[in-house]
Amino acid sequence: MPTAAPLAPAATAAARAYLPALTGIRAVAAYMVCLHHFNPFAEGPGLGGFLHNLLLEFHVGVPVFFVLSGFLICLRYYGTEQWTGRWWGRYLRNRVARIYPMFLLLTTLTFAPAWLAHAPDTTRLWLLNVTFLRGFFDAHKYSGIPQGWTLTVEECFYLWAPVAFGLLRRRPRLLWLQPLGLLALGCALVLGLGPLAYEGLFGSFRFMLLYTFFGRAVEFYAGMQLALWYRRGLLRAPRGPRGLYTAAGLGLLLAAVLALVAVRGQYPYGQEAPAGIALNNVALPAGIVLLFAGLLTEATWLRALLASAPLQLLGRSSYVFYLIHFGTIKGWLRDYVTASPAGQFVLLNVLAIGLYYLVEQPLNRLLRAPSAAEPAN
Template sequence: MTAADPVQAPTRAGHYLGGLEGIRGLACLGVISAHSWMHWAPDTTPGGLAQSMALGLVLFFAMSGLLISLPFIRDIARGERRTDVRRFALRRVARVFPGYVVIFLLSSFVLQSVYLGNAVVVGREASAAGAGMMTDPVDLLANLTLVHTFFPATIQTGINPSWSLTSELCFYALLPLLLLPLVRWGGGFRRRAFWLATLPGLLFVAVGLVARLVGEEWWRHTPGMSALTAEFGPNGIAVLTRSLLAIADNFGVGMLVAVVFVWMERGHLAWLTRRRLFLVGTPVAAVGGVLTLWSADRHPWFVTAAMGLTAGVMLLVLVEPTARRTSSGIVRVFSARPLEHVGTISLSAYLWHYPVLLLVSRLDAHVPLVGGDDALTMVWAPVLVATGSILLGTLTYRLVEKPAMDWSGRR
């Protein structure tokens, strides 16, 4: 690969953008830990810790914004369309649906560990209450097609964290429509092209913040509804909150990182040295962390928006060495094989972790596996769920995900 032809980079983005697979793996483990703590040790877990681990999901969205928008940003920078939209669409569908459908069917009909109703309504801490085999044809169709998050009656049913895949698919569908028309006005890596390329990311950030504000005000004007029910329950507020609209800012942060990356890899932005990036990025990331804790009780809809600042800095620090054809200690840390493996199988592991959690809860009622709400459970429960999720995720990746991706590549 030469500086004049970055489009020929290897297709495995985690290796091309050094360390991203590792941080994806760490993010996946963070989400698994947070859900395990909330399920088995809600009283022992220090306030804000589980919520802070939700940074993992914010990182997922920001990384999608970075990686998925990257070829389109390059097209805008060059002023020349090279991205094949049909191939892009086929790759995205092959990336999400085969693995998801197989995991959902196994979780429902073999493990019988999917939610049959809204998880907030039917679920219970340290229990598999509300979980079983989904046989209702309408609920099945909604979940298999990943449209269940669009309707109050089916939101947070099935594999309840799969709502994020619905938002991802909406992002995939919208991105070409939004970015490709800008290609004709770009080109030459000029200043105009740079600001043109940043517009979609800024638009996503603005839409996300506005939608969050609407969701929070809607909740405040709905008497008697808890924030948890408003965010995840069977109601219109949750449909808005779990939609692409309300998390668009997380994707937008990643899109802005993609713009900086593209200009760096072509030798521009020389003034943004690694030293300056750390000097500016460290306080920005710290501000994001403080705002996350501050907004938890005051403005719950903006918690993950604040986390987006930290996620953006983390991604920019991680991809800067690759953009400039160098390396760094941080990249080497996140390129550790165990983390890279979890990152590679993260989609499957992420989808498996809640059915595994519910299955462990069902077994725990007969044979003690986890324990009570204490410090030992805080350590043991995430290890148990993560181990099962990684093992099943590895199998699903090798037998379903990778073959589907290989097929789409040949097509």
């Protein structure tokens, strides 16, 4: 496969730009997932019950992360890919530096009590986690750091993205055939591996659609599509009311969440219902793309808020917050420091900021390829 052609100046400028609102949105997405896990409202009639049902569906913060990853990886790397060991080495080194050190540290800390208690199978489960393989097994997807299953999906996208870029340069009009092909491959894996009944390895179509890259690929490709429009200068603030994209994106997101509430039925969450899978994996990304288009092109109060200094700080530390808001560290804070959910939330943010500056950022800089100049987004 040929090497990539040099980027046009406008595309190069777009690829290297720092986009503060998209850093701030990371914090919002992480807090949505936190509210999904720790719903402050009780079930029942009235406004409180409605808010409880609404926040149950705040797992939609995960699609925000997936669309954002698709956008940023395509924005930074599309057109630079080269089928050489040196390019792959730099690319993978930067991806590992971005997410792996904190994940390895916190995952090992999570398994430490089980090791000390000589719990059986601990080392095997730890290996499944630190290699991201646990995300392919329904029986183990919530082991270790429970929310860490999403990192298996992210890593699959990181490995696939350069291949996707190569295919895209050959057949740019067939962008949306790629996620359909990945979905077909996911179905084949369920049909081939599911009958083995081996710890839930691609154990069902529902698992594949909700918890693997093959089922969630549309979210990443939605971000890639937005990045391609942005790089080519095709995004412009629409004529008409100010903030139209932003308002339309927020409206679609709210409508999708309300629809998830409506289709939940006997399922724990709306995304697990058959119609909810389509809403979560297809309709939500469309709303997120519209919202991101607004953040990129419209001068609104929301963009100003997300670009503010506090949200930049919280956005940069949001990855650590995401890893610690649910699991062992959260449990330690609850058991030994404070039983107050508000107090735990504040302390988790303080700890996340401290770990970002003292551990994550220094290790990121140490491990990154020396010639890389990727923005902090």
